[in-house]
Amino acid sequence: MTLLSIDAVVKSFAGVVALDHISFEVGEGELVGIMGANGAGKTTLFSVIAGNLRANDGAITFDGRRIDGLRPDQINRQGVARTFQIVRPFGNMTVLENVALGVLYGRRRERSMAAAEAKAGEILERLGLSDRAGVLAKHLTLAARKRLEIARSLATEPRLLLMDEVLAGLTPSEAKAATELVREFHASEKLTILMIEHVTRALMALSQRIIVLHHGQKIAEGTPSEVARDPRTLSVYLGTAPQ
């Protein structure tokens, strides 16, 4: 069943076309990767889906309902969560408070602070952040802040999670742990994931399907091995072979 459908979405900034009639679908329970060089429009695509930016044209349908034009908080309550590439923790609040906010205002809309903190505690446990629960978010290391970013998104109980470069800036062992985490959540929570990743190896290993963006256009789509052999992908990443 199709969970997310992007139909001819256009986004331009003062004449520069960041997304040029992008269309694709994501099925329920899928893990889809998005690849592309800097400036390909990957993060813009996430911002448009999550409602942080408004598309100039096209339609975005989530679970059979149009979500383009809704505010980010409304889209989140429909079940779409995103993480930010440049992490955005609530720095002056504790790690626990950060995650509890997701439980309080996300899809669950928990009314009780105590229940929200209990639920947040469970999420921190699963992400291995329990020992940092009382620390102010601004005092975390980058790897921990990336985990917090994921924890806070998961706390809103999404059906679709948009993960923007959660591995960037991590050491290889941290990245490996984070990759495992993604795999685990995808498997156990029936979570649909759309992920942007520069670390191509991780993306190839995790994704069931990959979409390649280049200068705002979708140039390839398929299984990791199909995409890896696609001449258009190769030309973007390696340049065109001389004739």
Next chain:
Amino acid sequence: MTRRLLPTASVVTAAALLAIALPFLANSYFVGVGFTLLVWLALTESWIVISGMTGYISLGHVVFVGIGAYMAALTWLTLPIWAILPLGGLAAAALAMVVGYPCLRVRGPYFVILTFGLSELVKYVIVNIESALSVSGRVLFGAPGVETLYLIALALAWVSFMLALVVRESRFGAALRAIRDNEEAAETIGIAIGTLKAAAFVLSSIVPGMVGALLIMRSTYFDPLEAFSPQTSVLIVTMAVIGGSDRPLGPMLGVGFLVLLQELLWANLPQLYMIVVGALLIFVVVWLPGGLYGRLQRMTTAAVR
């Protein structure tokens, strides 16, 4: 939530109950100082509901005081006091409701300037209304004595403090603090930022409106230039910042400190007061970012360790 609230709430309530005794024990000079202290406390605690929690610094909170004062001046002797005070609060809330949503769309220094400009705008609108009606200042006859006004100020300060405390520890307040730290992230985890900011702005305007009505009963004279004086807004910000504006206990320190300073300087060097206030504000912003309360808190946690 109640678990965290209870100790502070009960201590402050007990202090407020004790403070009821002041008019029966002290002479009217001290009652007057107490009145001033409580009025500033009421204003500052209300201010932190919007500015302390969300980081949207309002430099125009006097507009609510002025509107409340004007309402009281207009209805004086036609309505009883118990109706005039809530009317002042209601008028302020109505104004906040109208201007809040559009104003809160701009952040940082733009919001500061906008609120300042707005309060000046409303001031001159009322100056012009008054001169069109050929009224120059309104005198309030038969206002209650300072002892009664003191007790009303005490009640308002208590309400304002409790409001700040409850908001600080509530689900609503957590969202406001998230907005202060990162508005876009807050929005993305389901927080309806526009509505919540506007709600906080309205909540923070009610007590100042009532205080405005109370203040002209004390001065028994309404003059728009005085009632809407930008100095009031600046003092609210300074008291909150000196004390530490994140928690309800912070402003208590700031208010106590500045009112004391005012009483000391008033007799000898009144013109120096605002200069000292400005210098203090700069000092605190640069060297004591968490204010007096933040400093104390760090010292005590260091001592515990």
